Amino acid sequence: MADWGPVVIAVVLFVLLSPGLVFQLPGRFRIIEFGKMQTSGLSILVHAAIFFGLITVFCITLGVHINTG
Numbered sequence: 001m002a003d004w005g006p007v008v009i010a011v012v013l014f015v016l017l018s019p020g021l022v023f024q025l026p027g028r029f030r031i032i033e034f035g036k037m038q039t040s041g042l043s044i045l046v047h048a049a050i051f052f053g054l055i056t057v058f059c060i061t062l063g064v065h066i067n068t069g
Contacts, residue, residue: 005066006059013058017051019043025050 016022019039025046027033058064 002068003065004068005064006055008066009058009064010055013051013054017047017054019047 019025020035020037020043022035024033024036024039024043025031026040026042027036028038028040
């Protein structure tokens with residue numbers, strides 16, 4: 001059986017947490033900006049830390065599993 005839970009969660013979080021797509025934290029002119037489609041190095045680091053924290057919570061702590069086969 002293949003466990004697709006971590007893969008699905010990682011793809012969804014990657015799309016939602018892409019800096020500038022939905023929101024950017026920190027923004028260029030404000031602390032948070034929505035839908036600007038621009039990014040910076042600091043924003044990439046912040047979004048990577050948020051991604052790591054959420055993927056850890058969903059996959060390890062909560063143990064989300066999607067089994068196939």
